[in-house]
Amino acid sequence: MADAKIGAYICKGCGLGERLETKQLVTIATREGKAGVAKEHDFLCSAAGVEMIQNDINNEGVNRVVIAACSRRAKTEAFAFDGEITLSRVNLREGVIWVRPDTDEARETTEEMAADYVRMGCAEAKYMTPPASAQEKGSNNHLLVVGGGMSGMTAAIEAAKAGYPVTIVEKTGALGGAAANFYKRIPDRSPYAEPMDTGIDAMIKTIEADAKISVKLNSTITKTSGAPGSFSADITTESGATSTENFGAIIMASGFKSYDMNLLPELGGGKSPDVVDQMGLEKLAKAANGGAIKRPSDGREIKKVIFVQCAGQRSEKEGHLSYCSGHCCSTSIKQAMYFKDQNPDIETDILFTDLRTPGAPGEDFYRSGQEKGITFRKGVVSDVSPAGGSLKVKFKDLILNEEISDEADLVVLATGQVANAGVDIEAVKQDEPGEWKVNADSILNMNYRQGKDLPHLKHGFNDSHFICFPYETRRTGIYTCGPVRRPMDIQQAIEDATGAALKAIQAMENAQLGRAAHPRSGDLSYPSFRKEGCTQCKRCTVECPFGAIDEDERRYPVFNESRCRRCGTCMGACPVRVISFENYSVETVGQQLKAVDMPDEFSEKPRILVLACENDAYPALDMAAQQGMQYSAFTRVIPVRCLGSVNTIWITDALNSGYDGAILMGCQKGDNYQCHFVKGSELAHMRMSKIDDTLKTLNLEQERVATYEVAITDIKRAPQLIEDMAATIEKIGMSPFKF
Amino acid sequence: MSNYNNEMVEKFRGNFLKEVEANVEEGDWVKMCMQCGVCSGSCPLGPHWEHPPQEIFMLIRANKREEVLNSSSMWMCTSCYNCIARCPRGLPITHIMHGLATYAKRLGLAPKQQATAKFAQLFWDNLVKTGRVNELKLGLSLYFMNGIGEGIKTSLKMKDIGLGMLKTKRMSPMEMLGGHGCKDAKGLHAILKKAKEIEEAKIGIHGA
Structure with missing residues (x-):
């Protein structure tokens, strides 16, 4: 590769020319930043400005481009250059002139701020190399769908329609899953008034007729290995015959089990054949096929049915499900209609505490149920027991505030959905390397360092970034859809499966180009590590949120580039700092913070380092600038890919070189995390909780380092946090470490 | 008790909701109540009602014929129309209240000293x-x-x-x-x- 040559370009547009001494900045870039080429331009993102830079790349050998203009989030299309270059963006607009007042007093500190950012941009450029795509490229575009229910079949049909070959692996002897037992489903089209056909038979026919889709029944996955574009799966039939096939991406649609109603004896579960759960009623209705549904116990005519909502769910009792399964209210309405449509004189009472029919059509369906004469009573059932050939139902009516004892011929319990999410990898012990064994309870049986199945989040459902990016799991190239992700009904499962199919296709295509998948979609950089320096501490393999790093027999990390999301969490974790990306490393950030001009202790000009997550905190600061908010001129903000990529050496270096305070801004962590890389923010908070030791060693106050969760909407709060730090420094005084 | 009352008891045996739907002005709407309680909360005389409208509707669906028809509740309605204006399900609550009062009186079940x-x-x-x-x-x-x-x-x-x-x-x-x-x-x-x-x-x- 050609020698690095920095080209620094200072923009004078958007008021930068009036507010800043751009000539001075050009000098700084040349003298201190060692830029081979440094120019100012009236309007850098114009065709002429872009052409000037492209010309320097083509003819002057510039391969480290530094643009000192607006935020890195602006004008990305204009500043997309051809050629093997790196791009550094110096944020003079949102980061300097928009957050500072245009006054004579402020002019000096504003100028210093801009000068520092130019130095930082050049320092970063010096330590970057242009990213080449990963060497490990998978070219397989065959999709594996695990589970042949509504979700799995939908994903397969959608992917096949888009032109990709699909293999469905189904554990049972037939396609259709839970929905195959349904008589009808909740309507998905206007006027949302009548139960409609499930469509399962038509889907099975479509799949059978589609040459792109192959189906393996009575089969399970006994081993999954590889990475996006090059997965390998062992498919084992009931008889034990195993075949190994290669796939580009995997969709896990392993569905749900109904909560076992035998665990609810107080509601009659298991005490009488006339107490059934919703799945049980579907079977009865399917057998009756539009005729009168008879009592399971004696085949007698049914005159009254009571539906008990929230049976064993939304309850904090031991062994119950604490969550709402979402579909059961609508399902009970649908099932009550089975009776009402056949004979309007059958009494159907739905006993609920909170009736919820999610989705826009839900309310119409509820109304249709009321019009058909279904009785809805707000009440809590305390006991269901067989009595004299029928069932006695005791409940408290919450509107009338009285205890009621009623009789019914049939009681239907709305029990919840329990995910078939495989083994909980945090609860199951890992196999030692080389001693890997198949686990019969596992769905995917992955040979990954971090465990055999996709990690769970809450209540046994797979972690799927439910807030911002559904379907995305913590294993790249493997997507979940349907009730394995969260409880849902058929309609939601269909939408879910369609989304997952598209994500899987995207992952396969990205893998072929050697590019990262979501959220740094298209990123060509990948982590490399210096094996000589590695101490086999395993932090990177344990902490990688995506299980991208395996271990070899000697416990050295084995990077799977295609599984990597390029968050840099491994880089932040590494105590010996041997992990780096071409354009993002311990050096690219470390050199930036060292490039800042450090005024002495008596100058009354402190320096505050802000490491801000590029996904949420940095945009929040940009937006604050757009809204005319201001913050201290002593601030130096460096965007990071994820707070998880922050190596504590940066903080130590900053404090050692005289910074008076450091602020880390990452995303929300915990169960309701907003971190784009799931665990990054959490890990950073954990690491920073140990920074106190460093501070103590340096004899510095603890208040000098602060870690915050900042959402993209914290537009007022983010600058305020900086102001707070400035005030703290004023109170506790300057750092003595200025040289 | 009037003959008419006996006749109606006989005719709708045990299904008061159907009786209300057949005999009470706007009675068809009673089944559409979703028990949100906005009517009860909106009624300026709410605290003085024996049973606010929400409860009246539930009582009807729970087959409590005497309790509804003997109630003084419907007679408390001042026709301010707050409940109608606010009912998310669009029930003509004021009209139903007057309908129930009229029906109770016709049956001879309205409270005597109201x-x-x-x-x-x-x-x-x-x-x-x-x-x-x-x-x-x-x-x-x-x-x-x-x-x-x-x-x-x-x-x-x-x-x-x-x-x-x-x-x-x-x-x-x-x-x-x-x-x-x-x-x-x-x-x-x-x-x-x-x-x-x-x-x-x-x-x-x-x-x-």
């Missing part, structure tokens, strides 16, 4: 006599509604207002002697008689 019910009867009787409300007589019958003693007390309390109204010619003592009426009182009586026949035929009253 002031609104009593006054409503006085007003109606006063009005249909001549086709115009005789305010002097209506006022006095209101004073004496609960007995002679209370009537005299209220009259004395109101005497200054009465004299004032006489002086400014807002009230004529001559109204005591029959008073003025509409042009064709006989015609009005015929209209009301016909209307009653039609309505009773509709809901199936035979020789009530």
Whole structure:
């Protein structure tokens, strides 16, 4: 590769020319930043400005481009250059002139701020190399769908329609899953008034007729290995015959089990054949096929049915499900209609505490149920027991505030959905390397360092970034859809499966180009590590949120580039700092913070380092600038890919070189995390909780380092946090470490 | 208890909701209540109701016939229409309340000592006599509604207002002697008689 040559370009547009001494900045870039080429331009993102830079790349050998203009989030299309270059963006607009007042007093500190950012941009450029795509490229575009229910079949049909070959692996002897037992489903089209056909038979026919889709029944996955574009799966039939096939991406649609109603004896579960759960009623209705549904116990005519909502769910009792399964209210309405449509004189009472029919059509369906004469009573059932050939139902009516004892011929319990999410990898012990064994309870049986199945989040459902990016799991190239992700009904499962199919296709295509998948979609950089320096501490393999790093027999990390999301969490974790990306490393950030001009202790000009997550905190600061908010001129903000990529050496270096305070801004962590890389923010908070030791060693106050969760909407709060730090420094005084 | 009541008990045996749907004005809507309670919360007289509208609807669906029809609740409605304006399901609650009150009265189940019910009867009787409300007589019958003693007390309390109204010619003592009426009182009586026949035929009253 050609020698690095920095080209620094200072923009004078958007008021930068009036507010800043751009000539001075050009000098700084040349003298201190060692830029081979440094120019100012009236309007850098114009065709002429872009052409000037492209010309320097083509003819002057510039391969480290530094643009000192607006935020890195602006004008990305204009500043997309051809050629093997790196791009550094110096944020003079949102980061300097928009957050500072245009006054004579402020002019000096504003100028210093801009000068520092130019130095930082050049320092970063010096330590970057242009990213080449990963060497490990998978070219397989065959999709594996695990589970042949509504979700799995939908994903397969959608992917096949888009032109990709699909293999469905189904554990049972037939396609259709839970929905195959349904008589009808909740309507998905206007006027949302009548139960409609499930469509399962038509889907099975479509799949059978589609040459792109192959189906393996009575089969399970006994081993999954590889990475996006090059997965390998062992498919084992009931008889034990195993075949190994290669796939580009995997969709896990392993569905749900109904909560076992035998665990609810107080509601009659298991005490009488006339107490059934919703799945049980579907079977009865399917057998009756539009005729009168008879009592399971004696085949007698049914005159009254009571539906008990929230049976064993939304309850904090031991062994119950604490969550709402979402579909059961609508399902009970649908099932009550089975009776009402056949004979309007059958009494159907739905006993609920909170009736919820999610989705826009839900309310119409509820109304249709009321019009058909279904009785809805707000009440809590305390006991269901067989009595004299029928069932006695005791409940408290919450509107009338009285205890009621009623009789019914049939009681239907709305029990919840329990995910078939495989083994909980945090609860199951890992196999030692080389001693890997198949686990019969596992769905995917992955040979990954971090465990055999996709990690769970809450209540046994797979972690799927439910807030911002559904379907995305913590294993790249493997997507979940349907009730394995969260409880849902058929309609939601269909939408879910369609989304997952598209994500899987995207992952396969990205893998072929050697590019990262979501959220740094298209990123060509990948982590490399210096094996000589590695101490086999395993932090990177344990902490990688995506299980991208395996271990070899000697416990050295084995990077799977295609599984990597390029968050840099491994880089932040590494105590010996041997992990780096071409354009993002311990050096690219470390050199930036060292490039800042450090005024002495008596100058009354402190320096505050802000490491801000590029996904949420940095945009929040940009937006604050757009809204005319201001913050201290002593601030130096460096965007990071994820707070998880922050190596504590940066903080130590900053404090050692005289910074008076450091602020880390990452995303929300915990169960309701907003971190784009799931665990990054959490890990950073954990690491920073140990920074106190460093501070103590340096004899510095603890208040000098602060870690915050900042959402993209914290537009007022983010600058305020900086102001707070400035005030703290004023109170506790300057750092003595200025040289 | 009236024959009509017995007939209705017989006819709708155990299904009060169906009875309400068949016999009460806007009764069809009762099943559409979703028990949100906005009506009860919006009623200016809410705290004084034995059962707020939400509960009335639940009682109907829970088959509590006597409890609903004997209730004073529907008689508390002042027709402010707050509940109708706010009901997310669009139930004509005010109309249903009046419908239930009317039905209860027709069955002979309305509470006997309910002031609104009593006054409503006085007003109606006063009005249909001549086709115009005789305010002097209506006022006095209101004073004496609960007995002679209370009537005299209220009259004395109101005497200054009465004299004032006489002086400014807002009230004529001559109204005591029959008073003025509409042009064709006989015609009005015929209209009301016909209307009653039609309505009773509709809901199936035979020789009530």
